[in-house]
Amino acid sequence: MPYDDFKKRAVNIRKNILRAIYRTKNSHIGSCFSIVEILVALYFEVMNINPNNTEAHNRDIFILSKGHAAVALYAILVESGFCDTTVIDKYAADGTQFAGHVIRGSIPGIEISSGSLGHGLPIATGLALGAKIDKNSNRKIFCLMGDGECDEGSVWEATMFAVQKRLDNLTIIIDFNNQQGMGESREIISQDNLADKFRAFGCEVRETSGHDYMELTTALGRSNNSSRPLVIIAKTTKGKGVSFMENSVDWHYKSPSDEQYRQALKELES
Amino acid sequence: MRNTVVEYIIGEARKNQDIILITADLGYSVVEKFKMEFPDRFFNIGIAEQNMIGVAAGLALSGKKVFLYSIAPFAIMRCFEQIRVDLCYQNLDVTILGVGGGFAYGTSGTTHNAVEDLAIMRALPNMKVMCPADPNEAVQVIKKAVITGGPSYIRLNRGGEKNVISNLDYESIKLGDLVEIYKNKKNGGVAIFSCGSILSEAYRAASDLVERGENVALYSCPFLKPINREKIVDILRNRHSVITVEEHTILGGLGSTMAEIIAEENLNIKLVRLGVEDKYFNFIGTQDYMRDQAGLSAQKIEQKIIPLCLN
Numbered sequence: 001m002p003y004d005d006f007k008k009r010a011v012n013i014r015k016n017i018l019r020a021i022y023r024t025k026n027s028h029i030g031s032c033f034s035i036v037e038i039l040v041a042l043y044f045e046v047m048n049i050n051p052n053n054t055e056a057h058n059r060d061i062f063i064l065s066k067g068h069a070a071v072a073l074y075a076i077l078v079e080s081g082f083c084d085t086t087v088i089d090k091y092a093a094d095g096t097q098f099a100g101h102v103i104r105g106s107i108p109g110i111e112i113s114s115g116s117l118g119h120g121l122p123i124a125t126g127l128a129l130g131a132k133i134d135k136n137s138n139r140k141i142f143c144l145m146g147d148g149e150c151d152e153g154s155v156w157e158a159t160m161f162a163v164q165k166r167l168d169n170l171t172i173i174i175d176f177n178n179q180q181g182m183g184e185s186r187e188i189i190s191q192d193n194l195a196d197k198f199r200a201f202g203c204e205v206r207e208t209s210g211h212d213y214m215e216l217t218t219a220l221g222r223s224n225n226s227s228r229p230l231v232i233i234a235k236t237t238k239g240k241g242v243s244f245m246e247n248s249v250d251w252h253y254k255s256p257s258d259e260q261y262r263q264a265l266k267e268l269e270s
Numbered sequence: 271m272r273n274t275v276v277e278y279i280i281g282e283a284r285k286n287q288d289i290i291l292i293t294a295d296l297g298y299s300v301v302e303k304f305k306m307e308f309p310d311r312f313f314n315i316g317i318a319e320q321n322m323i324g325v326a327a328g329l330a331l332s333g334k335k336v337f338l339y340s341i342a343p344f345a346i347m348r349c350f351e352q353i354r355v356d357l358c359y360q361n362l363d364v365t366i367l368g369v370g371g372g373f374a375y376g377t378s379g380t381t382h383n384a385v386e387d388l389a390i391m392r393a394l395p396n397m398k399v400m401c402p403a404d405p406n407e408a409v410q411v412i413k414k415a416v417i418t419g420g421p422s423y424i425r426l427n428r429g430g431e432k433n434v435i436s437n438l439d440y441e442s443i444k445l446g447d448l449v450e451i452y453k454n455k456k457n458g459g460v461a462i463f464s465c466g467s468i469l470s471e472a473y474r475a476a477s478d479l480v481e482r483g484e485n486v487a488l489y490s491c492p493f494l495k496p497i498n499r500e501k502i503v504d505i506l507r508n509r510h511s512v513i514t515v516e517e518h519t520i521l522g523g524l525g526s527t528m529a530e531i532i533a534e535e536n537l538n539i540k541l542v543r544l545g546v547e548d549k550y551f552n553f554i555g556t557q558d559y560m561r562d563q564a565g566l567s568a569q570k571i572e573q574k575i576i577p578l579c580l581n
């Protein structure tokens with residue numbers, strides 16, 4: 001994909017996220033903006049998926065473990081042709097399935113229900129194990145988690161099992177924005193040595209920018225010949241793309257006012 | 271409601287050096303005041319609820335009086351077995367505050383809704399289970415939890431709710447007591463029992479019926495366990511129907527408690543349980559919308575009571 005297309009898609013996605021959250025005041029906008037480039041790289045460069053055959057037996061599987069970034073997943077599914085913009089227009093509406101945390105089956109391409117942190121990786125590990133049991137499957141599993149989410153013990157239980165079973169078809173992506181629910185991760189439970197931790201647990205670890213196209217696609221796309229689960233630590237900025245949302249815990253919860261919406265839109269379009 | 275509770279804990283913490291507040295990375299714009307005043311007695315344990323319970327147990331064993339704060343499903347379901355073994359089995363003085371009771375976080379979806387919490391907590395020996403309706407009740411139940419000690423679970427709604435009734439005498443309420451809002455005017459009639467913030471809906475339904483001259487009573491049950499059984503039996507003896515209202519599965523909460531009492535006390539009375547059906551909703555919506563879908567709006571509650579009044 002040409003670099004310009006990558007940029008354009010990222011802008012489209014951020015605009016859809018902004019629109020949905022501005023309209024409903026149902027936030028986690030910072031958490032969504034943090035993972036936009038990761039999603040574009042996965043959906044347009046890395047994963048074997050087909051919006052016209054969403055149940056394909058050999059498809060790769062994406063697990064959004066940080067389910068509170070639901071709107072980002074809705075927006076990438078719109079951008080990559082899995083669904084139309086109804087999910088953005090009806091986000092959080094009464095009687096829909098377009099929830100603040102994703103619901104399996106609500107739209108094609110949403111593979112699990114999540115929203116309680118620390119559930120995605122064990123399920124992804126099970127899927128990776130399932131693919132190994134089906135000997136002729138070359139399915140890959142991609143699991144996206146937050147750095148705060150790595151506080152959960154279940155993350156490490158799954159990692160140990162995945163290493164033990166040599167699940168090299170599993171890629172764990174950490175959206176490392178050094179922010180979590182109540183502030184900077186460094187001030188709560190520091191994950192500064194997260195790469196070392198995953199290495200010590202026996203994973204293959206790559207560190208990359210989470211927003212730079214070249215770096216990201218290289219880190220995600222290069223094949224993993226290690227016979228170990230691959231961990232991508234993607235350095236990100238929470239709220240990326242809108243100056244006043246960047247690196248601020250407030251925008252985990254806040255939704256833009258009219259004025260802030262206009263300002264954000266201007267920044268995204270410039 | 272949650273802010274009122276934190277204010278109360280701050281007041282107690284000024285008098286009692288042993289009070290500690292722990293959050294599992296939640297409570298934005300709620301817990302900061304405590305943290306500011308008592309930085310040494312506030313801990314954000316991270317997104318690690320199982321560890322939160324274990325650490326609280328260790329602190330309680332060190333003589334501390336511990337309060338825990340999180341969204342209800344994370345506060346009690348993620349770490350259920352830690353609560354069972356570390357807190358209840360060893361009867362330690364830890365109070366769990368679970369916010370987002372019922373459908374308070376309705377648009378967030380099932381992961382964030384708590385409609386099974388009261389049943390789960392009620393099954394644990396030593397655990398006190400409380401579900402206040404409004405800020406007034408919340409302060410009362412937390413007072414009683416502080417005095418009594420031991421493990422407690424307090425289900426809170428979220429922020430910003432008003433007191434349903436402001437002029438009641440709450441000070442005399444003891445652990446397990448009911449709050450009397452309307453009394454039956456004569457023998458017979460219907461008694462409504464409500465648990466938690468759904469009282470605002472039950473109250474509207476009951477007020478309308480009282481205004482229309484119907485013989486209905488309304489009681490709020492901020493304590494689910496222990497619950498004042500004698501008082502309930504007393505009320506039920508002279509009624510022909512009882513109806514329970516809870517923003518909770520009909521399995522194991524207030525309705526079940528009532529059924530147990532009626533059966534064990536040999537009461538000859540018709541029971542109707544209003545609550546959430548035993549299924550997952552495959553849609554989302556605001557708390558009002560979800561309540562209505564579950565048949566728990568004031569209007570739908572009233573429609574269920576009316577046929578009972580005709581008896």
Ligand SMILES: Cc1ncc(C[n+]2csc(CCOP(=O)(O)OP(=O)(O)O)c2C)c(N)n1
Pocket residue numbers: 030031034066068115116117118145146147148149150175177179180181238252294295296317344348
């Ligand atoms: C088990 C559980 N505990 C708490 C929460 C509430 N919560 C939602 S997002 C969040 C912070 C997540 O931080 P991180 O994983 O770093 O993701 P970020 O939003 O910073 O990208 C918390 C505590 C939850 N959803 N699940």
